[in-house]
Amino acid sequence: xxxxxxxxxxxxxxxxxxxxxxxxxxxxxxxxxxxxxxxxxxxxxxxxxxxxxxxxxxxxxxxxxxxxxxxxxxxxxxxxxxxxxxxxxxxxxxxxxxxxxxxxxxxxxxxxxxxxxxxxxxxxxxxxxxxxxxxxxxxxxxxxxxxxxxxxxxxxxxxxxxxxxxxxxxxxxxxxxxxxxxxxxxxxxxxxxxxxxxxxxxxxxxxxxxxxxxxxxxxxxxxxxxxxxxxxxxxxxxxxxxxxxxxxxxxxxxxxxxxxxxxxxxxxxxxxxxxxxxxxxxxxxxxxxxxxxxxxxxxxxxxxxxxxxxxxxxxxxx
Ligand SMILES: Cc1cc2nc3c(=O)[nH]c(=O)nc-3n(C[C@H](O)[C@H](O)[C@H](O)COP(=O)(O)O)c2cc1C
Numbered sequence: 001x002x003x004x005x006x007x008x009x010x011x012x013x014x015x016x017x018x019x020x021x022x023x024x025x026x027x028x029x030x031x032x033x034x035x036x037x038x039x040x041x042x043x044x045x046x047x048x049x050x051x052x053x054x055x056x057x058x059x060x061x062x063x064x065x066x067x068x069x070x071x072x073x074x075x076x077x078x079x080x081x082x083x084x085x086x087x088x089x090x091x092x093x094x095x096x097x098x099x100x101x102x103x104x105x106x107x108x109x110x111x112x113x114x115x116x117x118x119x120x121x122x123x124x125x126x127x128x129x130x131x132x133x134x135x136x137x138x139x140x141x142x143x144x145x146x147x148x149x150x151x152x153x154x155x156x157x158x159x160x161x162x163x164x165x166x167x168x169x170x171x172x173x174x175x176x177x178x179x180x181x182x183x184x185x186x187x188x189x190x191x192x193x194x195x196x197x198x199x200x201x202x203x204x205x206x207x208x209x210x211x212x213x214x215x216x217x218x219x220x221x222x223x224x225x226x227x228x229x230x231x232x233x234x235x236x237x238x239x240x241x242x243x244x245x246x247x248x249x250x251x252x253x254x255x256x257x258x259x260x261x262x263x264x265x266x267x268x269x270x271x272x273x274x275x276x277x278x279x280x281x282x283x284x285x286x287x288x289x290x291x292x293x294x295x296x297x298x299x300x301x302x303x304x305x306x307x308x309x310x311x312x313x314x315x316x317x318x
Contacts (some may be wrong), residue, residue, distance in 0.1 A: 001202045001225040003037075003169045004139030006067050006094055008226065011219050012036030013240050014171075016206060016230030017071045017097065017143070021276070025260035028065045029253070030233060034240035036226070037067045042099045042113075045074030045083035059091040067094035069141065073102060075111040077125045081133035088134050095168075098130055100144035103177045114177035117148040117158075124161055131166035139168035143206075146189050149178035159193045163201050171204040171228055184208055191222035204228050212242060235281025250283055251314045255307060268301055287316055 001008045008014075015022060015030040017039035027038035040058060047055035061068045070093040074080045084096055100123055102113025109115060116123035131140045142162055147153035159170055172193060174185035185207025194203045202225035209215050210232040218227050229239060238245050238253060245253075257277060262270030275298055278284065284294060293313060300306035 001169075003095055003141060003202060006037075006139070008036040008067070011216070012226045013212075013215055014204060014226055014228040015039060015233060015240070016228045017041055017069070017099070018230055020273075021234075023264070024060055024062060024065065025264060026233075026237070026257070027068060028062070029237050029257060029260070030240055031065050033238050033253070034242060035229075037069060037095070038065055039069045039071055039097060040093075042071045042073045042102065043083075043087070045072050045076070045080045048072065048083040048086050049079055051086075056090065059087060061091050061093060069093055069095035069097045071097040071099050071143070072130075073099035073107065073112050074126075075116065075122070077122070077129035080126050081129040084130045084133045084140075088137050093138060096130065096134060096138050096140050097171075098127060098140065098142045098167075100126075100142055101173055101177075103145070103180050108177055114145055114148070117145065117152070117154065117177055120154065120158060120161070123158075124165055127162055127165040127167055140166065141169040141171065142167050143171040143173070145173050146176050146186070149176050152176075153189060155189050156193055156196060159203070160196065160198050163199060167201065169202040169204060169225075171206055171226075174205070174207040187218060187222050190224060194223045194225075202226060206230065211239065231280075235277040235279070235283070247283070247314070247318055251310060254278065254281060254283070255310060258303065258306065262303055267303060271301060271303070271306060283317070284313060287313070290316070 001012050013035055015035040015038040019041040022041050031038055043055050043058045070087050070091050072083050099113055100116050107113040146155045162170055172190045174187045174190050187205055190205045204226035205218055205222055205224035206228035209227055209229050215227040232239050258274045261273045265273055279298055297309045300309055
């Protein structure tokens with residue numbers, strides 16, 4: 001699959017953009033473990049044009065993680081265009097992605113993210129404005145959902161229109177905005193977009209992929225060009241790896257992840273940031289009589305005490 005000049009190889013697996021999750025450390029780890037491309041969390045365009053420090057910090061990328069996409073969101077075409085120029089100048093990302101899929105109330109009901117699915121002319125105006133703003137410097141891609149709700153699944157025609165705006169690849173999460181994260185992702189319309197003879201740009205499918213096996217099945221069944229994985233990376237960034245890792249290697253990866261967060265955020269905040277991954281990791285599921293140890297693991301507030309518990313757990317599962 002190619003996005004602009006970037007060759008992502010055959011059947012690429014991509015790390016989904018996730019707020020407060022896909023920071024530089026996590027992106028690097030996922031790249032090393034087999035993700036073909038990684039995405040930043042979404043960054044608000046209004047904050048970018050005001051050069052708000054916290055948002056500018058989200059534009060940090062490093063060469064080892066390339067190809068990397070930076071994702072932006074907002075509702076005003078001119079502000080999105082200005083923000084896009086800032087992103088390109090600051091981060092020189094390999095891809096600039098636009099968020100048309102965020103279902104969160106404070107974003108979608110204010111006309112940004114998936115809210116734009118209720119206003120396709122504005123959504124397309126944003127796509128055009130961003131494509132025009134960055135010119136040939138970087139491919140612009142978009143990520144969206146099937147539509148606003150069950151009665152308005154507009155993705156098949158919207159995909160064509162986005163392509164006509166100059167969008168270079170489209171990621172589709174197989175849910176509507178109304179579904180939020182309920183039900184299971186429906187990939188049939190993603191397949192329909194892919195099979196549309198008018199479509200030339202790569203289509204990346206997203207939603208409820210938990211393993212390489214499920215990703216391969218999605219490639220076979222729906223003909224997508226790429227598969228994007230989000231929540232299944234929590235506590236198992238090796239989900240991208242086509243090689244079988246030992247339990248020891250997996251434990252070491254989780255420890256490395258904790259240390260990277262601690263380096264970036266300080267000891268306590270770094271551990272807090274890692275807890276979501278430790279809590280979700282399949283490594284620590286289904287261990288007999290584990291409840292107390294698990295509670296202690298998720299309460300540990302120093303690296304030494306946390307690692308001691310992780311090693312004790314390793315001894316139980318090795
Ligand atoms: C914690 C969290 C944060 C997310 N943040 C973003 C985001 O910043 N931008 C975006 O396009 N999608 C975001 N998403 C949606 C994911 O990219 C993805 O579309 C969704 O989780 C479905 O894929 P999955 O079933 O593989 O998790 C987020 C999802 C989660 C769980």
